Amino acid sequence: MIEAFTDFYPASLWVYAVISISTLIALVFIDAPYGRHMRDGWGPSIRAPWGWLIMEGVALLVMPLCVFISGAEITPLTLVFLLMWCGHYGNRALGDSWRMRDTKKTMPLIIMLMAVFYNILNGYTNGWHFLVNAEMYAGNWLLDPRFIIGVSIFLIGASLNIRSDQQLRRLREEKGPGYHVPNAGLHRYIAAPNYFAEILEWIGWAIAVWSIPGALFAFYTFCNLAPRAHAHYTWYKSTFPDYPDQRKRLIPFVW
Numbered sequence: 509m510i511e512a513f514t515d516f517y518p519a520s521l522w523v524y525a526v527i528s529i530s531t532l533i534a535l536v537f538i539d540a541p542y543g544r545h546m547r548d549g550w551g552p553s554i555r556a557p558w559g560w561l562i563m564e565g566v567a568l569l570v571m572p573l574c575v576f577i578s579g580a581e582i583t584p585l586t587l588v589f590l591l592m593w594c595g596h597y598g599n600r601a602l603g604d605s606w607r608m609r610d611t612k613k614t615m616p617l618i619i620m621l622m623a624v625f626y627n628i629l630n631g632y633t634n635g636w637h638f639l640v641n642a643e644m645y646a647g648n649w650l651l652d653p654r655f656i657i658g659v660s661i662f663l664i665g666a667s668l669n670i671r672s673d674q675q676l677r678r679l680r681e682e683k684g685p686g687y688h689v690p691n692a693g694l695h696r697y698i699a700a701p702n703y704f705a706e707i708l709e710w711i712g713w714a715i716a717v718w719s720i721p722g723a724l725f726a727f728y729t730f731c732n733l734a735p736r737a738h739a740h741y742t743w744y745k746s747t748f749p750d751y752p753d754q755r756k757r758l759i760p761f762v763w
């Protein structure tokens with residue numbers, strides 16, 4: 509059983525790369541139908557808090573599970589990586605779904621199932637890496653500049669992501685239901701600072717882990733979120749006539 513997962517590992521990286529590029533191409537033409545872009549015609553739906561709990565809960569569980577069942581050695585370094593992963597996905601799966609518990613909003617079941625599939629692939633590749641490439645951490649990786657720089661970028665990304673999401677949530681607490689133009693923090697510069705920060709986070713992870721699955725994770729996050737940042741930007745522009753002209757989509761001052 510363990511051998512089968514190890515044998516599948518190289519092929520799974522190719523699958524991952526193909527899925528990332530396909531996602532980017534698809535999302536250039538189709539706005540993923542959840543949140544403000546939710547619309548009919550996508551089949552049965554599920555309440556948004558349950559959708560987020562299930563799809564992100566899978567991400568929270570699969571990667572640690574793969575590390576443990578693969579038989580990879582659990583070192584202080586592995587524990588740091590597990591902490592980074594579980595910190596992010598614990599907040600996303602448990603924190604976010606709890607914070608949106610009162611919403612009546614739904615998401616298409618198909619979107620949730622696609623995210624579940626992706627999160628299994630992502631968790632498996634990123635978790636199994638610690639068995640397949642264990643030898644690369646044989647030295648003191650905790651002192652390696654890649655680890656130190658990567659973790660620093662990850663932490664900056666994570667704190668910006670949490671803060672940008674909080675600033676969005678606060679809009680409804682202060683101004684009532686619906687959507688408002690956000691003007692706090694990085695929102696002054698870009699339409700989707702939470703996405704910018706999420707991409708930063710996984711770039712940090714990729715540098716700290718220095719692995720192909722890590723790089724694919726950062727690449728996929730960009731493929732998934734850059735088109736959505738564009739969709740948000742276009743939506744803001746067409747919904748709010750006073751939306752600031754100088755604001756960019758995803759990268760401050762650039763795009």
Ligand code: NDP
Pocket residue numbers: 542543544608613669673676677679680686687688689690702703706728729732733
């Ligand atoms: P959005 O920015 O679309 O929405 C975040 C939350 O803020 C939602 O509850 C949304 O409500 C609310 N909101 C957004 N804009 C406004 C506004 N102008 N006024 C009032 N409320 C607003 O993010 P997502 O829901 O797409 O993503 C949530 C988190 O998950 C983000 O941190 C993101 O980075 C992460 N994520 C990561 C992905 C990955 O590939 N790694 C993929 C998708 C998300 P509503 O739901 O009603 O629109």
